[in-house]
Amino acid sequence: MLALNSTTHAKPIYVQSAQKSRLPARDNASVGLAELARILDPEASVPESLRDISFPVRRVRAGDFLLRSGAEFDAVYAVRCGFFKTLRVDEAGTEQVLAFPITGEMIGLDGIGTGKYMTDVVALDASTVIVIPFARLANLARDNAWLERLLYRLFGRELTCTQSLACALGLLPADARVATFLLDLSERFAQRGYSSSAFVLRMTRADIGSYLGIKLETVSRTLSGLVAAGLIEVYGKNIVLRDIPALRQCTSMPALKRGGDARFERRMAA
Amino acid sequence: MLALNSTTHAKPIYVQSAQKSRLPARDNASVGLAELARILDPEASVPESLRDISFPVRRVRAGDFLLRSGAEFDAVYAVRCGFFKTLRVDEAGTEQVLAFPITGEMIGLDGIGTGKYMTDVVALDASTVIVIPFARLANLARDNAWLERLLYRLFGRELTCTQSLACALGLLPADARVATFLLDLSERFAQRGYSSSAFVLRMTRADIGSYLGIKLETVSRTLSGLVAAGLIEVYGKNIVLRDIPALRQCTSMPALKRGGDARFERRMAA
DNA sequence: CGATGGTTTGAGGTCGGTCAAGTTAGGTGG
DNA sequence: CCACCTAACTTGACCGACCTCAAACCATCG
Numbered sequence: 001m002l003a004l005n006s007t008t009h010a011k012p013i014y015v016q017s018a019q020k021s022r023l024p025a026r027d028n029a030s031v032g033l034a035e036l037a038r039i040l041d042p043e044a045s046v047p048e049s050l051r052d053i054s055f056p057v058r059r060v061r062a063g064d065f066l067l068r069s070g071a072e073f074d075a076v077y078a079v080r081c082g083f084f085k086t087l088r089v090d091e092a093g094t095e096q097v098l099a100f101p102i103t104g105e106m107i108g109l110d111g112i113g114t115g116k117y118m119t120d121v122v123a124l125d126a127s128t129v130i131v132i133p134f135a136r137l138a139n140l141a142r143d144n145a146w147l148e149r150l151l152y153r154l155f156g157r158e159l160t161c162t163q164s165l166a167c168a169l170g171l172l173p174a175d176a177r178v179a180t181f182l183l184d185l186s187e188r189f190a191q192r193g194y195s196s197s198a199f200v201l202r203m204t205r206a207d208i209g210s211y212l213g214i215k216l217e218t219v220s221r222t223l224s225g226l227v228a229a230g231l232i233e234v235y236g237k238n239i240v241l242r243d244i245p246a247l248r249q250c251t252s253m254p255a256l257k258r259g260g261d262a263r264f265e266r267r268m269a270a
Numbered sequence: 271m272l273a274l275n276s277t278t279h280a281k282p283i284y285v286q287s288a289q290k291s292r293l294p295a296r297d298n299a300s301v302g303l304a305e306l307a308r309i310l311d312p313e314a315s316v317p318e319s320l321r322d323i324s325f326p327v328r329r330v331r332a333g334d335f336l337l338r339s340g341a342e343f344d345a346v347y348a349v350r351c352g353f354f355k356t357l358r359v360d361e362a363g364t365e366q367v368l369a370f371p372i373t374g375e376m377i378g379l380d381g382i383g384t385g386k387y388m389t390d391v392v393a394l395d396a397s398t399v400i401v402i403p404f405a406r407l408a409n410l411a412r413d414n415a416w417l418e419r420l421l422y423r424l425f426g427r428e429l430t431c432t433q434s435l436a437c438a439l440g441l442l443p444a445d446a447r448v449a450t451f452l453l454d455l456s457e458r459f460a461q462r463g464y465s466s467s468a469f470v471l472r473m474t475r476a477d478i479g480s481y482l483g484i485k486l487e488t489v490s491r492t493l494s495g496l497v498a499a500g501l502i503e504v505y506g507k508n509i510v511l512r513d514i515p516a517l518r519q520c521t522s523m524p525a526l527k528r529g530g531d532a533r534f535e536r537r538m539a540a
Numbered sequence: 541c542g543a544t545g546g547t548t549t550g551a552g553g554t555c556g557g558t559c560a561a562g563t564t565a566g567g568t569g570g
Numbered sequence: 571c572c573a574c575c576t577a578a579c580t581t582g583a584c585c586g587a588c589c590t591c592a593a594a595c596c597a598t599c600g
Contacts, residue, residue: 088433088437090437090441090522091522092522094441096436096437096440096441098433098436098437109425109426109429110426110429110430110433111426112422112423112425112426112429113422113423113424113425113426113427113428113429113430114426114430118430118433119433138418138422142412142418148408148412152382152383152408153382153383154383155379155382155383155425155429156379156380156381156382156383156384157383158383158429159379159380159382159383159425159428159429159432160380160383160384160388162429162432162433162436163358163368163380163388163389163432165436166366166368166432166435166436166439167358167360167366167368169436169439169440169483170366170439170480170481170482170483171360171364171366171480171483173587173588174587174588204545204546204547205546205547205548206546210440210441211440212440213439213440213441214588214589215588215589215590216546216547217547217548217549217588217589217590218587218588218589220547220548220549221548221549221588223548224548224549236546236547236596236597237546252360252361252362443555443556444555444556474577474578474579475578475579475580476578484556484557485556485557485558486578486579487556487557487558487579487580487581488555488556488557490579490580490581491556491580491581493580494580494581506564506565506578506579507578
C-alpha cells in the first residue's frame with residue numbers, strides 16, 4: 001500500500017527544476033519598467049512614454065532580511081524571482097507570518113501608512129527583487145493613468161489577501177486552513193507559469209503553522225492526513241496535489257475524517 | 271461583594287449621551303473637503319486651493335446595508351458619525367467580521383483591486399457617511415500632493431489594521447483577543463474625542479465573536495471573567511474599562527486566571 | 541561522521557466549541 | 571400601561587480539536 005512512499009524522499013526532483021527553469025539568465029543591475037510591468041501584471045501593455053524608465057535590482061540570499069520592521073519606509077519591492085516570508089514579531093517575541101510573497105508580488109506596501117515598515121521580510125530562497133523608490137513611483141503614477149491604476153490595484157490585492165487570511169484564521173478548522181493554503185499556493189504558481197499541481201514548499205512547517213495560526217505538529221499531522229486520504233503526496237518539502245477538487249471541498253467542509261454526506265441548511269425567508 | 275451589580279443593567283446611561291453629544295446638528299446634504307479632512311485626520315491643514323470642493327452625504331439607519339459585496343466599486347465612504355461592521359460571507363453562509371468602522375474611518379477601499387466591493391457593510395447604528403466617488407478622489411489627488419499623501423495613508427491604515435487582526439487571530443488566546451479588542455476600541459474612541467474608558471458596544475456578542483474568531487458564548491464568558499477580575503464593568507452593551515494597564519497585560523500574557531509570575535525567556539545571541 | 545535543524549508520530553491535557561436551559565432587554569400590539 | 575414575543579445575553583456541563591511535551595527519525599552540511 002505504501003510502496004511509493006517507502007523510498008521516502010526520493011521522487012520529485014523535477015519539481016524543483018520546473019520552478020528554477022524560469023530564473024533570469026542575465027545579471028542585470030537594473031530592469032526597465034516594461035519588464036517590471038510584465039512581472040506584476042502579464043496582461044499589461046506599457047505606454048510608450050514610459051519605455052526608458054528603469055529600476056535597480058537587489059539580490060538576497062536565502063535567510064537574509066530584505067526588510068526589517070521599524071526601518072524607514074522609502075521603497076517598495078517587486079519580487080522578480082524567489083520566495084519570501086513577511087512576518088510581525090510582537091513584544092513577547094512570538095512571530096506571525098502574514099504572507100509568502102513569490103515572483104510577481106509586491107513587498108513593503110504596508111509601510112505607507114506610518115512611514116515605517118511594519119513587517120520583517122526574510123528571503124526563503126535566493127531571490128532578486130526590483131527596488132522601486134516610492135516617491136518616484138508616486139511621481140510617475142501622477143502623470144500616467146495606467147501606472148496609477150496599477151498602483152491602486154496592487155494596494156487592493158494586498159488588502160484583500162490579508163482579509164482572506166483573517167477569514168481563514170477566523171473560521172476554518174486546521175485541515176481546511178492547510179487545504180486553503182495549498183490551493184492558494186497552487187493558483188499563484190499557476191499564474192506565474194509554474195506547475196499548479198507539484199511544487200516545493202520553501203518554508204518550514206513552523207512557518208506554515210505561524211501563517212495559519214496552528215502549531216507545526218498540527219501542520220505535519222494534517223499533511224499526513226491528506227496523504228492518507230489520497231488527496232496529496234508529500235516528500236519532505238515537495239508537494240504533489242493529486243485531487244484538487246477534493247482539496248477544494250476540504251476548504252469549506254467541516255472536517256477531513258468526518259467526510260460522509262453533505263448536510264443542507266435551511267435558511268428562513270424572513 | 272456584588273452589590274454594584276445587583277441592579278443589573280441600570281447604571282451608565284451617561285455613556286450613551288457622551289457618544290451622542292457629538293452628532294452633527296445640521297442636515298447638510300453635502301460637506302466640504304475641509305470638514306472631510308478634519309474628520310479623517312484632525313491634524314491636517316487643508317490647502318486653499320481645495321476649499322470649495324464638496325461631497326454628498328448619505329444617511330443609513332441601523333441595520334441597513336451601506337454596501338454589498340460584489341457591487342461595482344465606484345466610491346469610498348468616510349464615516350461622519352455612526353458605527354458599522356464590514357464582513358465577508360463565504361459560500362457556506364458563515365460570516366467573518368473584518369472591521370468595525372466608526373466616525374473618522376474609511377469604508378470601501380477593498381474594492382480597488384478587483385473593481386468590486388469585497389465585503390458587505392452594515393450600519394450598526396443610525397449613521398451618516400460622506401460619499402467620495404473614487405475617480406474624483408483620484409483626480410484630485412493627482413494634482414494635490416497633500417491629498418495624495420492622505421489617500422496613501424488611508425490605504426496603509428487599512429492594511430495594517432487588517433494585519434493586526436490577522437495577528438490577533440493567529441496567536442492570541444480568547445481572553446487576550448477580547449482585551450485587545452476592548453483596548454483598540456478604547457483608543458479609537460479616544461482619538462475621536464469620546465471617552466476611552468466608558469463606551470457602548472453597538473454590535474452583538476456574535477459580531478464580536480465573529481470578528482475575534484471565537485463563539486459568542488466565549489465572548490460572554492470572557493467578559494464575565496474580566497469583570498470578576500475587576501478589570502472592567504459590563505452592563506449589557508455598556509462597557510467601563512476600570513484597569514487599562516492590567517487589560518494591556520492580558521493582551522500578551524498567556525491567560526487570565528493563570529496570572530501569577532512573569533516567566534522570562536532567554537534568547538540565544540547567535 | 542557527528543552535529544544540527546527540520547519533520548513525524550505518539551500520549552495526554554486543556555481551551556474553546558457545542559448543546560442546552562434560563563434570564564434579560566426591547567419592541568409591538570392590545 | 572401591561573402582556574407578549576423575540577432577539578440577545580449569560581451560565582453550566584460535556585466533549586473534541588488542537589496544543590504541549592517528548593521521543594525518534596531524517597536530511598544537510600560542516
